[in-house]
Amino acid sequence: HAQVQRPFRMLWRVEKNGRTSWIGGTAHFFPYSFESAFKRLFRQVDTVLFEGHLDEDSLESVARAGKRPPAPEACLYDLLTPHERAELARVVRGPEGPFWRALNMEAPEKADVDWFLRRTRPWYAFFSLWCAYLERRGWRYSVDLEAWRTAHDMGRRVLALEDMAEQLAALESVPPARAVAHFRACRQWGAYLRANVRTYLRGDLLGMMGTSTEFPTRTGQVIAERDQRFRERMRPYLERGRCCALVGSAHLLNLRHMLREDGFTVTPEGRGPLFRLRQCLVGREDD
DSSP, rough: OOOBBBBSSEEEEEEEETTEEEEEEEOOBSSSOOOHOOOOOOHTTTTEEEEEEEEEEEHHHHHHHHHHOGGGGGOOHHHOOOHHHHHHHHHHHHHSSHHHHHTTSOOSSSSOOOHHHHHSOHHHHHHHHHHHHHHHHTTOOOHOOOOOOHHHHHTTTEESOOOOOHHHHHTTOOOOHHHHHHHHHHHGGGHHHHHHHHHHHHHHHHHHHHHHHOOOOOSSSSIIIIHHHHHHHHHHHHHHHSEEEEEGGHHHHHHHHHHHHOEEEEOOOOHHHHHHHHHTTTTOOOO
């Protein structure tokens, strides 16, 4: 099927000692493809860095870990009321029944909401149900997975900044209460998505973070502690030049400043004059 391509503007040029690299912010799920933009970007690099491994075996390992039963005190099913569970199911699964089926508006595959809430780790239940909701709304792409596959197809050196144990430890640190709060706000997900898409496509990092500060995985351990790890591990590759590091967009809030502390010049890439004008009008700097 034809892909709807968009420019990849969540990107910064990183320069030091006459050598150029890039750092970009990804999203696990998105309604548009950036494959063409990644192909243009990766022609200028030899090495592409990601948070972790995104091959099928690694993704399956994450799924196996996530499907382990939760601790009794962390069971999301028990932390939500029957009304909240029913509301979440309606939002995740969409319209159901003969009427909607006749109009071809019922999703062909629907998540078993109660099973995920009862039987899986809180972070896995969150990601699974969030993903099911997004897929029902036509979000078929993953920015980081698309970049991973493109880099491999182009024969680039692809490396992970974390191992599986480190990634799983970060996921396990997500407090169940944050997943519960996100589920309770499920009626606001549509507005959240619309704002998120607009700011991401503009490359407006600060605006994007303003729409997603309560996202369950945006905690101190998941973001701040990993930022320092990413900084130390990506720095040698960025210093050599011809490298592109791709991490979750929330990490760029700190990483851009950390890299400046390490002597890099960090400047936005691909932003047009309209973006600059908009930033000035709202009194926000995003460089």
